[in-house]
Amino acid sequence: MTSRNSKNSKKIPKNLKDDSKQMGKTWGRDKDIHPVTVLLSLLILLCCPLLVLAFWISCTHYSCSLYEPLHIFQINGISKETFNSVVIKNLPQFTWEGLKIYGIWLSFQAVLYAILPAKIGYGQRTPAGHILPYKVNGLLAWFITHVLFLTGAFYFKWWNASIIHDQWGTLFIAANIYGYFLSFFSYIKAYVMPSHPEDRKFSGSFIYDLLMGIEMNPRFGKYWDFKLFHNGRPGIVAWTLIDLSFAFAQYNQIGYVTNSMVLLNILHAIYVLDFFYFEDWYLRTIDIAHDHFGFYLAWGDTVWLPWMYTVQSHYLVRNPIDLSTNYFLAVLTIGLSGYYIFRAVNNQKDLMRRTDGKSKIWGKPAQFVRTRFTTSDGKEHSSILLTSGYWGISRHFNYVGDLLISLAECLTCGFGHLLPYFYIIYMFILLLHRIYRDDARCRGKYGKYWDEYCNIVKWKLIPYVF
Numbered sequence: 001m002t003s004r005n006s007k008n009s010k011k012i013p014k015n016l017k018d019d020s021k022q023m024g025k026t027w028g029r030d031k032d033i034h035p036v037t038v039l040l041s042l043l044i045l046l047c048c049p050l051l052v053l054a055f056w057i058s059c060t061h062y063s064c065s066l067y068e069p070l071h072i073f074q075i076n077g078i079s080k081e082t083f084n085s086v087v088i089k090n091l092p093q094f095t096w097e098g099l100k101i102y103g104i105w106l107s108f109q110a111v112l113y114a115i116l117p118a119k120i121g122y123g124q125r126t127p128a129g130h131i132l133p134y135k136v137n138g139l140l141a142w143f144i145t146h147v148l149f150l151t152g153a154f155y156f157k158w159w160n161a162s163i164i165h166d167q168w169g170t171l172f173i174a175a176n177i178y179g180y181f182l183s184f185f186s187y188i189k190a191y192v193m194p195s196h197p198e199d200r201k202f203s204g205s206f207i208y209d210l211l212m213g214i215e216m217n218p219r220f221g222k223y224w225d226f227k228l229f230h231n232g233r234p235g236i237v238a239w240t241l242i243d244l245s246f247a248f249a250q251y252n253q254i255g256y257v258t259n260s261m262v263l264l265n266i267l268h269a270i271y272v273l274d275f276f277y278f279e280d281w282y283l284r285t286i287d288i289a290h291d292h293f294g295f296y297l298a299w300g301d302t303v304w305l306p307w308m309y310t311v312q313s314h315y316l317v318r319n320p321i322d323l324s325t326n327y328f329l330a331v332l333t334i335g336l337s338g339y340y341i342f343r344a345v346n347n348q349k350d351l352m353r354r355t356d357g358k359s360k361i362w363g364k365p366a367q368f369v370r371t372r373f374t375t376s377d378g379k380e381h382s383s384i385l386l387t388s389g390y391w392g393i394s395r396h397f398n399y400v401g402d403l404l405i406s407l408a409e410c411l412t413c414g415f416g417h418l419l420p421y422f423y424i425i426y427m428f429i430l431l432l433h434r435i436y437r438d439d440a441r442c443r444g445k446y447g448k449y450w451d452e453y454c455n456i457v458k459w460k461l462i463p464y465v466f
């Protein structure tokens, strides 16, 4: 299996040259979007970077308190002077050193992605009918990166293990420079050198296209995939590396690493290692299979993910917490239960799709709806929608697992502040939005078969609740 239609990939099919033919909901992306959607997109483009900045300032200068800076405004009133002293004076600073470190880190990850031995995995069929090959070598890259980071810090003494924590502000600026560059580069690339022109979607709105992306699978050459690389490497490899560096920073500050920090590192490491161990499975999830590559993923993977998904470790450095054994075990149990659900549900779907439904679920033959769908090249294909096992409980029971893991990660921080709980609130909104997004996309893709499936599996997330 290789990229289908690859010979024609530089030609735009006639029916897509006139994008007025992309009527209504298509797979994953809309045309003629509502002005409210454009307005919301603009808000996301403006507010998300400000939110990350606000969190950075809060953690770096106010021990992760959201209340304290607001309280200063409350006492002194909203004035230019207060704004200068609370915000402007506290902004992260650009340094060439930060840019250099970030550049080396990113280039190193790009080289690992390109040269490490890889298994070739295949994504889901795209709306234009492509089945794309992907280099799957994230687990090896993760090990090499972490071993090198620790060896460089403790054996060669090239850097301090708390370097990421110590350079957190300058790295923030550097990552933003790259995140914005990547977003605009991807937007322009979609027009001037698209990888798979037939899989582009133009919404008619610059703002929406910049945010949600035009190209579905932008690539350099056959394998260098923007989505898989950026989500996996500057995003998810960084996740555990950042946690580790913040744990060392805590050690430097108080002389030991708290059990809350250890627990957080364990929970994040389980999730991250799972991601790379099952990287091939990830190729058929919504991120890779359906999302287009815009600011949402480009800036999201390079800035939002490394800064916001690790927010609990920023908190624990400033607010070291020793958990009681019972609390520790309770949080670990919630996290592991969440992980079990997350993995078991996702595995069931993956197994069923790989065997075309010819496997057993919970000891019984799988039940499913056999669907048909058409790609934009006019060809008809078949797929299955599982209706037994976890997938008979609700349409997104895998999200329940994710929410439990996220909750456990937040709970490692105790109940002193709101900021570490941002992550569970965010995950809840993200996954809820995904449920609606996915519903619209699947209805567009499968039509009456999706209705049939929804009639059998009535609940979206939690039976009898939602």
Ligand code: NDP
Pocket (backbone or CB within 6 Å): 124, 284, 285, 286, 287, 342, 346, 349, 383, 384, 385, 386, 387, 391, 395, 396, 398, 399, 402, 430, 434, 438, 442, 445
């Ligand atoms: P899913 O893996 O559930 O994928 C949804 C897709 O699967 C649908 O678009 C459809 O695609 C197919 N599908 C839907 N119902 C069925 C069914 N009954 N049987 C077979 N196939 C079905 O969703 P996500 O990609 O959103 O999530 C994957 C995992 O990643 C989840 O566990 C989620 O919690 C996690 N996640 C984590 C995030 C994080 O930031 N930590 C962010 C997002 C997700 P098609 O038919 O076209 O193949």
